[in-house]
């Protein structure tokens with residue numbers, strides 16, 4: 001007798017349990033209130049980790065006062081982590097501007113501010 005139906009049944013149970021605790025979050029926007037670089041754009045890289053696994057990245061040149069409309073939905077069971085970088089050297093170098101971890105569905109925003117000497121950047125991450 002094949003063991004496959006049993007494995008499939010167990011797999012479906014896991015899937016059902018996982019779905020029961022799945023959360024949807026829409027990454028809405030990233031606003032630049034103060035840029036990281038003094039001259040020119042910040043070459044922004046946004047990395048999205050779903051349950052610890054890098055799932056998506058967005059790139060956008062941003063200046064003071066600009067809003068990057070992301071509007072993308074993610075589904076997670078444990079947490080959704082978003083890390084924002086300014087890149088240089090055609091994206092080869094990166095400096096982390098801040099990060100946020102979301103653990104349940106619901107609207108929110110986070111201020112990602114200078115966390116190292118000499119930087120007074122301020123980005124606002126919005127989700128719902």
Ligand SMILES: [Ca+2]
Pocket residue numbers: 037039040041042043
């Ligand atoms: Ca630049």
Ligand SMILES: [Ca+2]
Pocket residue numbers: 037041042043086087088
């Ligand atoms: Ca840069």
